Amino acid sequence: xxxxxxxxxxxxxxxxxxxxxxxxxxxxxxxxxxxxxxxxxxxxxxxxxxxxxxxxxxxxxxxxxxxxxxxxxxxxxxxxxxxxxxxxxxxxxxxxxxxxxxxxxxxxxxxxxxxxxxxxxxxxxxxxxxxxxxxxxxxxxxxxxxxxxxxxxxxxxxxxxxxxxxxxxxxxxxxxxxxxxxxxxxxxxxxxxxxxxxxxxxxxxxxxxxxxxxxxxxxxxxxxxxxxxxxxxxxxxxxxxxxxxxxxxxxxxxxxxxxxxxxxxxxxxxxxxxxxxxxxxxxxxxxxxxxxxxxxxxxxxxxxxxxxxxxxxxxxxxxxxxxxxxxxxxxxxxxxxxxxxxxxxxxxxxxxxxxxxxxxxxxxxxxxxxxxxxxxxxxxxxxxxxxxxxxxxxxxxxxxxxxxxxxxxxxxxxxxxxxxxxxxxxxxxxxxxxxxxxxxxxxxxxxxxxxxxxxxxxxxxxxxxxxxxxxxxxxxxxxxxxxxxxxx
Amino acid sequence: xxxxxxxxxxxxxxxxxxxxxxxxxxxxxxxxxxxxxxxxxxxxxxxxxxxxxxxxxxxxxxxxxxxxxxxxxxxxxxxxxxxxxxxxxxxxxxxxxxxxxxxxxxxxxxxxxxxxxxxxxxxxxxxxxxxxxxxxxxxxxxxxxxxxxxxxxxxxxx
Numbered sequence: 164x165x166x167x168x169x170x171x172x173x174x175x176x177x178x179x180x181x182x183x184x185x186x187x188x189x190x191x192x193x194x195x196x197x198x199x200x201x202x203x204x205x206x207x208x209x210x211x212x213x214x215x216x217x218x219x220x221x222x223x224x225x226x227x228x229x230x231x232x233x234x235x236x237x238x239x240x241x242x243x244x245x246x247x248x249x250x251x252x253x254x255x256x257x258x259x260x261x262x263x264x265x266x267x268x269x270x271x272x273x274x275x276x277x278x279x280x281x282x283x284x285x286x287x288x289x290x291x292x293x294x295x296x297x298x299x300x301x302x303x304x305x306x307x308x309x310x311x312x313x314x315x316x317x318x319x320x321x322x323x324x325x326x327x328x329x330x331x332x333x334x335x336x337x338x339x340x341x342x343x344x345x346x347x348x349x350x351x352x353x354x355x356x357x358x359x360x361x362x363x364x365x366x367x368x369x370x371x372x373x374x375x376x377x378x379x380x381x382x383x384x385x386x387x388x389x390x391x392x393x394x395x396x397x398x399x400x401x402x403x404x405x406x407x408x409x410x411x412x413x414x415x416x417x418x419x420x421x422x423x424x425x426x427x428x429x430x431x432x433x434x435x436x437x438x439x440x441x442x443x444x445x446x447x448x449x450x451x452x453x454x455x456x457x458x459x460x461x462x463x464x465x466x467x468x469x470x471x472x473x474x475x476x477x478x479x480x481x482x483x484x485x486x487x488x489x490x491x492x493x494x495x496x497x498x499x500x501x502x503x504x505x506x507x508x509x510x511x512x513x514x515x516x517x518x519x520x521x522x523x524x525x526x527x528x529x530x531x532x533x534x535x536x537x538x539x540x541x542x543x544x545x546x547x548x549x550x551x552x553x554x555x556x557x558x559x560x561x562x563x564x565x566x567x568x569x570x571x572x573x574x575x576x577x578x579x580x581x582x583x584x585x586x587x588x589x590x591x592x593x594x595x596x597x598x599x600x601x602x603x604x605x606x607x608x609x610x611x612x613x614x615x616x617x618x619x620x621x622x623x624x625x626x627x628x629x630x631x632x633x634x635x636x637x638x639x640x641x642x643x644x645x646x647x648x649x650x651x
Numbered sequence: 652x653x654x655x656x657x658x659x660x661x662x663x664x665x666x667x668x669x670x671x672x673x674x675x676x677x678x679x680x681x682x683x684x685x686x687x688x689x690x691x692x693x694x695x696x697x698x699x700x701x702x703x704x705x706x707x708x709x710x711x712x713x714x715x716x717x718x719x720x721x722x723x724x725x726x727x728x729x730x731x732x733x734x735x736x737x738x739x740x741x742x743x744x745x746x747x748x749x750x751x752x753x754x755x756x757x758x759x760x761x762x763x764x765x766x767x768x769x770x771x772x773x774x775x776x777x778x779x780x781x782x783x784x785x786x787x788x789x790x791x792x793x794x795x796x797x798x799x800x801x802x803x804x805x806x807x808x809x
Contacts, residue, residue, distance in 0.1 A: 221669075221777045236669035237776075242697065288701055309735075312755060319756055326702040340696050341668070 166583075168590040171198050171207035178206055195589055195610055203600055208593045210586050210614065211449045222572040227253050227563045231345055234559070240620050243277035243332055244552035244577075246345055248559040251415070251548030253347035256563050258540025265533030266349035271414045272525045273335035273344055274550065275518040278413060279369070280328025281553035282470075282515040285618045286376060287321025290508055293612050294383050299605030317379070320372045324515070327362075327369050331522060334358045349537035359526055366523040370484065373516040377488050380512045384505070385495070393595075395504030395588040395613040398423035399465065400456065401472035402580070404551050407431070409478035411489075411517065413551035419476055420456060420466060425500045428456065434549040437558055441575070453583050454575060465583035468555030469617060470510035475500045480513070482520035488513045504588045507616040552577050554618050578619040588613040657709050658692040660799055661762075664716035665696050671778040672771025675718040675788055678780065679769070682792055688799050698743035704753040704761075713764040714798060715746040716791075718771035718784070725787035726794070731764040765798070767791060 171178060178198040198207035218237050222230060231250045235242035247270055254262065262270070291310055295317075310318045329339070336342020337352055344350050354362075384391045402420040406412035409419075409430075418440065420428040432440060443452040444461045455464035466472070475493070480486040492501065492509055525531055548559045555577030562571035578585075592613045597606055662683055666676030677695045684693040694706060699715075707713055715731060733754050734747035744752075750761040769791045771784050780788070 218776065233669070236667055240698070284700070315755055318752075322702050322705065322752070322756065325700075326705055329702065339694070 166587070166590070168205065168208050168594065169586070173200070173206060195614070197593060197597070197610075199597075203598070203602070205593045205598045208586070208590045209448055210582075210589050211451075218574060219572040222561075223569050225569050226567050227256055227561065227569055228347060228567070230561065230569060231347070232341065232343055235341055238620060241277065241281060241552055241554070242340070243273060243336065243342070244550055244557055245559070246336070246342065247274055247414075248548045248550040248552070248557045249561075250345035250347060251550065252546040252559045252561050253548070253563075254349075255543050255546030255548075256561065257348045258542055259348040259538045260540060261538065262349055263533070263535040263538055264530040265353050265535055266537070268525055268528055268531045268533075269335050269350045269353055270345055272354075272522060272531065273332060273342075274414045275521045275525070276328045276331025276335065278328075278518040278553055279373075279515055279522065280325045280332070281618075282511050282518070283321050283324035283328060283376075285553070286380070286508060286512060286515070287318065287324070289618070290615055291317065291321070293608070293615070294380070294508065298608050298612050299603075320375070324369060324372055324376075324519075327365055328518075331362060334362065346537070348539050351536060353533055353536065354531050356532060359531060362522070363526045366519070366526055369519040370516070370523060373512070373519040374484055377509075377512040377516055380509045381488075381491065384509050391505045392503050394609075395592045395616065396502050397504075397584075397587045397591050398502050399467045399584055399587070400428065400459075401476050401500065402456070402466045402468055403473040403476045403556055404434070404549060405430075405477050406481075411473060411477035411480045413473070413514070413518075415550075418549075418556075421476055421500070423500070423502065425475070428459075434558070435547045437547060437549070437575075438560070438573075443575070443579075451579055451582050454580055455583070466580070467584040468577055468580040469507065469553075470514050471501065471507045472555070473551060474510040474513055480517050482517055482524070485513055485517035485520055488516060504591075504613055504616045507618075511618070554578060554620050555580050576620075578617070581617050581619070585614055585617050585619065588616070657706075658690050659711035660688075660691045660714070661706060661710045661712075662691060662693045662714045662716060662795065662799070663695070663699075663703065663706065664693075665699050666718055667697055669777055671773040671775050672718050672780050672784040673774050674780050675769045675771055675784055676716050679716045679767075679788060679791060679795070682788070683795060683799075686792075686796060688796065691799050699746060699749060701744055701749070701752050704749050704756055707749070707753050707761055707764075708757065710762040713762050714767055714795060715764060716767045716769070716795070719768035720771060722768045722770050724770055726767060726769040726791045728794070729766050729768070731766045733761060767795060 178200050194211045196209050196211065197205060199205060222234065225233060230253060231246050234245040234249045237245050250270070254260070287310070295310060295314060332342065333339045334354060336344035344352060400420055400422050402418065404412065404416040405419045406416045418432040418434050418437070419430045422428055440457060441454050442457045443454045445452055453461065453465065455461045456466060458464065474489050480489050492513065495501070544564070545562045550557050557577050558575040560573040561569055564570045589610050592609050596609045600606060662680065664676035664680040666673040668674045668677050680693045680695040683691070696703070731746045731750060733750035735751055746764065746766055750764055753761040769784070769787050773781055
């Protein structure tokens with residue numbers, strides 16, 4: 164099936180093509196193509212992203228116990244999420260259906276450290292330049308250095324929040340990068356008293372700064388509701404994981420989905436059955452699949468994941484400051500869920516606050532220093548691990564043979580879950596801001612602003628120097644290049 | 652987080668160990684750390700990031716090490732200065748931006764910094780570094796050891 168503006172309905176040789184390649188300030192290589200006619204009327208918009216397709220093969224044939232470490236190399240930005248999702252799936256392979264309290268707390272601490280640092284990076288370094296300076300501001304200032312110049316306190320706090328999250332990861336994973344903290348069946352370390360105190364020393368400061376961050380983004384949203392409520396807004400279902408009591412839990416729980424009106428579509432579904440719940444559609448113009456809820460079909464069943472979905476999908480947040488902010492967002496949205504793409508920033512900061520509060524709570528839990536680290540049980544051949552990664556729901560599914568080698572691996576990553584949503588966002592923005600207008604860098608940045616709100620992560624840790632310019636090419640109907648702009 | 656005084660020389664290499672020649676940065680760090688040079692701290696990460704500006708505090712010199720397609724054989728060395736470039740194209744940033752962020756955070760000039768760019772050619776996931784890249788790595792390590800153990804020239808006017 165095809166959505167509006169996905170495929171041009173007039174002959175493509177009568178249109179000219181604009182490519183934003185790669186999309187800047189997203190992880191990995193993204194490309195947006197726009198087909199315009201002579202009057203600059205938009206006929207087709209597509210977000211193409213080359214993503215994980217080779218990764219399953221990378222994993223197959225490896226001993227299962229290597230997987231939690233090696234999957235971290237899939238991604239330079241969210242290695243901890245892959246580390247934990249793989250460990251959760253492989254817990255089942257070793258029969259560890261319930262972890263020890265210490266293992267559970269250590270993994271949660273690692274995960275919320277990852278949420279904190281990732282959300283801090285995204286908001287302060289990647290998105291705040293757009294939000295603080297404006298989408299069409301001078302491009303040379305629209306970056307973190309510009310923020311550091313004009314808003315040094317905000318930039319400094321963002322960096323220190325991220326650094327703190329990295330410290331949490333280092334102390335729970337055992338290393339600054341390529342950590343080994345989680346293993347099938349548990350963890351291989353707990354915190355020492357000194358490590359616990361080191362993290363506790365700054366935990367309350369992180370909560371305070373996270374509260375300020377929520378305040379910043381809420382004020383930005385409230386000061387220009389016309390823009391923020393409508394920019395890239397479209398209706399969709401939402402999906403995510405919730406705890407048994409319906410509260411927000413980013414480490415473990417069961418799946419829940421709501422429709423565009425906020426009505427629950429399903430709830431407390433065991434994620435071991437995800438492959439009967441979710442199907443994936445393939446399109447000829449992109450490598451990235453389009454997941455949808457099987458019961459609703461591809462046209463009505465696509466959904467959004469990540470902060471905006473999670474904050475509205477849950478019934479509560481189990482930490483007081485974050486729950487207060489969740490209720491503020493819901494009150495602002497009114498009777499129906501917030502569907503505005505830029506609402507992701509607001510929800511993301513609420514989650515960052517939730518992470519900071521949860522880190523503090525975990526550091527006050529004596530189980531974090533326990534010495535019962537591992538459990539095992541009856542061996543199984545198959546396991547699914549799901550985690551709410553910073554960008555959304557992340558699925559890892561493995562089958563393991565009697566020789567301990569992985570025979571099947573399937574990953575549905577957060578960005579893939581948001582594929583249709585990101586395409587919908589860029590089409591909405593193109594229709595509203597680009598249609599019939601002469602293209603400028605500022606206008607094209609509107610497209611990127613919409614994509615960046617979802618914080619897509621494409622595991623492109625190869626980053627050789629000088630390899631990531633933003634290139635915009637204008638090509639006529641005959642394929643001849645008319646103009647080129649390159650942002651080095 | 653830490654109140655310790657860091658070693659005066661920081662060598663920071665980055666890259667993904669599972670993406671062919673992109674592994675040159677972390678391999679370089681592993682090998683140099685194995686030489687246990689006095690006064691030298693070796694750090695690595697997948698990508699260079701803004702918070703790495705904090706690792707530059709209280710250093711006398713910094714050596715950044717990365718794989719690059721845009722340099723000659725076997726490696727190139729250049730001085731890095733703070734720059735407000737627009738390398739914010741992904742979650743990663745350039746060494747120039749790290750220095751610039753340091754200036755903004757610390758309100759003082761960053762430590763003198765050098766970039767060691769080792770030539771690489773292939774970056775596919777799951778591949779080993781090429782033999783040619785490994786040979787360049789060995790040459791780069793010898794150069795870096797000399798750099799770490801040689802007193803820096805006195806600053807102009809100093």
